[in-house]
Amino acid sequence: MTSWQEGRAPEAELPVKNVRRRRILSMLMMIALGWGGLAAVVATGTTPKLGLDLAGGTSVILRAPAGTSADQIDQAVNVMRKRIEALGNVQEPVIQKAGANNIVVQLPGVTDRERALEAIGSTGQLSFRPVINNGAFGPVGEPIDASDDDPTEPAILGNIDPLDGPLEVGAAFALGGDITDATAVFNGFEWAVSLDFTSEGDDKFAAATRTAASFPMGDPRRQFAIVLDGTVISAPQVAADVDPNTGISGGAQITIGQPDDPEQEARDLEIVLKFGALPVVLEQEQIKSVSATLGRDSLNAGLVAGFGGLALVALAMVFYYRVLGLVTVVGLSIFGSLVVGSYSVLGASQGLT
Known part of the structure; x- marks a missing residue:
């Protein structure tokens, strides 16, 4: 080299x-x-x-009434997806259309099946109705089926608390669409859901409470019923210090009462009201549970x-x-x-x- x-x-x-x-x-x-x-x-x-096949969970098929439009089905899917996401304990839920009128919901890893089914299947139609009779003016009569309730018509409705009898109520003066927000709160004594109204809804609520405040304390017409899906969930009486000339404005509260878990009840109601009502009543056609x-x-x-x-x-x-x-x-x-x-x-x- x-x-x-x-x-x-x-x-x-x-x-x-x-x-x-x-x-x-x-x-x-x-x-x-x-x-x-x-x-x-x-x-x-x-x-x-x-997924559902490995984690276990619940699968449900919901059927919409004949004649339901594709837009209504899409809206129902969006509302249910928001409700399930708000629950926070479901792994990657699947909510999708199947055919013309069916919606398939798969909830992997769900721990509280009944709560989840209530969140997706509850129509969430809220209405505020004047009370006509609570039994003080004679027998009220038998309540109608909750699914037959039309908020625009007077009706006799059952009460969520079986100890309280049915109420005869008038047509709704405000609906869930008049609400802008719902928040579960503890007011120092019990759990409740605080409601914020639109400006138009606030005017409706003030006008109705002005009318109710004109009746004496103890008169059933001083009450108004808060109705969810055809069932009275609360029927508060307008307080004695409310001026009949002004009524109540600035929002309202739905008291929960004394269920087994009032906090959970309040938060579930908040979810249903916050994300709006389903556009149609859905029937549970099939429910299948997959064991974890x-x-x-x-x-x-x-x-x-x-x-x-x-x-x-x-x-x-x-x-x-x-x-x-x-x-x-x-x-x-x-x-x-x-x-x-x-x-x-x-x-x-x-x-x-």
């Missing part, structure tokens, strides 16, 4: 060393990102969101089969390809770690399964 060649050889080897170093650094970074990310996901308990135990068994069986298959493939690759097979197995494990980590992060941040 000439002196010139001896002087050039180290410079020729330098790029090769740099390429090798970059490759090693890239491999270490991928290993750290894949295995380190998987370790972080496991350590923090961030797992992929599971069944879903967990299916998941465990799938994991055992998957890991068993991967182990056999890895052994076969190492047996036939030796070192190259081992490198391939390491690469597959890094890729799998990246996939599991990505799904876990997306499930926690975006609700993707």
Whole structure:
């Protein structure tokens, strides 16, 4: 080798060393990102969101009346989606149209089935009605079926509290559409839902309470009924200090009474009122519950089969390809770690399964 060649050889080897170093650094970074990310996901308990078939939950098919328009179905889907999201304990609910008049609702991981079904199926039609008779002027009569109630017509309605009898009420002077916001509050004595009206709704409420305040205390006509889906949920009496010339303005409160969990009742009513009424009455055509135990068994069986298959493939690759097979197995494990980590992060941040 000439002196010139001896002087050039180290410079020729330098790029090769740099390429090798970059490759090693890239491999270490991928290993750290894949295995380190998987370790972080496991350590923090961030797992992929599971669907109805694996997490268990409830599936329900709701049917709208014949003649319901596509726009009304779309509006019902949007209202139900907002209500379910407000519940906060359902993993990635699926609410979608099926056919012309059906809506399919899947609620994975739901813990309180009855509460969820009430949130999606309750029409949420709120009305404020003047009370005509509570029994003080003679028998009220038998209440109509709640589903037959028309807020624009007088009616005899049942009471949510069976200890309170039915009420004879007049046509509604305000509806749920006159409300701008609803908030569950504890007023120092009991749970209630505070209502804010539109300017037009506030005028209607003030006019109705002016009329009610003109009757003496104890007269049923001094009451007004708050009706939800054809059932009286509260019938407060206008206070004695209300001026018949001004009435009540600036909002109202619906008192919850004494159910088993008044706070939960208040928050559920807040959700129904805040996001508006369903445009149509939906009938529950089919309800199916998927056991969380069944879903967990299916998941465990799938994991055992998957890991068993991967182990056999890895052994076969190492047996036939030796070192190259081992490198391939390491690469597959890094890729799998990246996939599991990505799904876990997306499930926690975006609700993707």
